[in-house]
Amino acid sequence: MDIYREEILDHYKNPRNFGPTSLKASRGERVFKARETNASCGDVMEMAVVLKGGRLSAIKFEGEGCAVSMAAASMLTEKVKGKKVAEAEKMTDDEMIGLLKIEVGPTRRKCATLGLVCLRKALP
């Protein structure tokens, strides 16, 4: 059961940066939000990022989905938090899947990249 290795299950059960996406912008900050669904699974995800000085100073996501989509989004938020916008924007689907370190079949690719798609949509 490689796909459900410990790290994935850990992120699924205790997702990082998970919680209300109603972030407020302070001085010098801007908040961007997006919502993405995966209709074929019924997955929904919302992501909010706070940008400050060209960096993702904060990121939150919430939603419902399978272990792969939730764990992937959680790992993604850890990866991009604090990074420059340009860096986050550069991230490819394959890099996202690479983070998971599992084999992702064609039907699960959409799950694995749901968070990334949502993030791209959120970034200005």
Place this chain on the structure above:
Amino acid sequence: MLDVNKIKKDFPILSRKVNGKRLVYLDNAATSQKPKAVIEAEVEFYRRHNANVHRGLHSLSEAATVIYEEARKTVAGFIGGEADELVFVRNATEGLNLVAWAWAAASLKRGDEILTSVIEHHSNLIPWQRLSRAKGLKLVVAGVAENGVLDMADFANKLTRKTKLVAIGHMSNTTGAINPVAKIVKMAKRVRARVAVDAAQSVPHLKVNFKDLGVDFLAFSGHKMLGPMGIGGVLIKKERQEEMEPFLTGGGMISEVWPQRATWAAGVEKFEAGTPNVAGAVGLAAAVEYLTKLGMARVYEHEKKMVAYALKRLGEIEGLRVIGPKTTESRGGVISFVMEGVHAHDIAQVLSSEGVAVRSGHHCTMPLHKRLKLAATTRASFYIYNDKKDVDALIDGLKKVKNVFT
């Protein structure tokens, strides 16, 4: 009683391994596996008889035409219809679209109503949505009762003199519930509404008789009933055929053609434009012969036993909830369920690693899932080659799911 061990041997795919495990195929509502007899019938057509039909008078073409028309007779007879009532199409979806565009578009007028239900497969919903928008018809949708079956009171309320067509599924591909089609026909007749039945799930699993049911249209897919993919049919009453326009147009469906106009062939040929799937029809006829030998009453009884056993064993899994009827009454071999705290896709993925094939998602019934407030469910569906050991494998797999996720 079906001799399942013997039946299993007829299906080459069942002897293969999946992820190193025995294949336990429980996705029969999506498509069934094919017995050797069907695979060989299709191959045999291409090996020995391949020629186009209705076109040539060379021996092969004539033989192919005879074979194709024999297949039509065999398949129609299996469902209690006449050969001249059966139009071969690719699948149930195409059959329902044919009814929408060749009959309803020609017969219904602005303001007329089509009554369907929230339980329907998208194939028996979206054609009506599109047609209604194009023709100014009203699509009325009956609801679902507590236990996942059609809400008959709501249905009766919504069936009025304005209803010109009732489009209803015979058996749900999500809950397995079987609708009382004979009763629905009686009710529809009182308001002079026509009835189209999506029989994609019923024809493979129970004795269906087109004539006795008294419906106007009945669509089904060959691939769900041991037949090849790409062949199915829609049975259409003669009186309705007379009211119909063609569906697709081109070769094979004409009587005479001039540069600016054409007249249509008589009978079902009018609805079969282009070269048909002859090999598929031959394969489907072989499937029908296979099922006939087993006997549809026994097929149904077998699946009923499987459902009874599966329902009992699913009850052992804490936090698992079955969607739809919890008994074997008026239902077929389809069980959908949810498990607390585990997404349907994760269930299916763990099961797959154990060789168990189930479906996860919305099973093309999004409106039903929305109504039941479910994003996705997991579905196990049975057929003639499944036995208790397969159910046991499912249960063992689900216990493994629990271990992984709790």
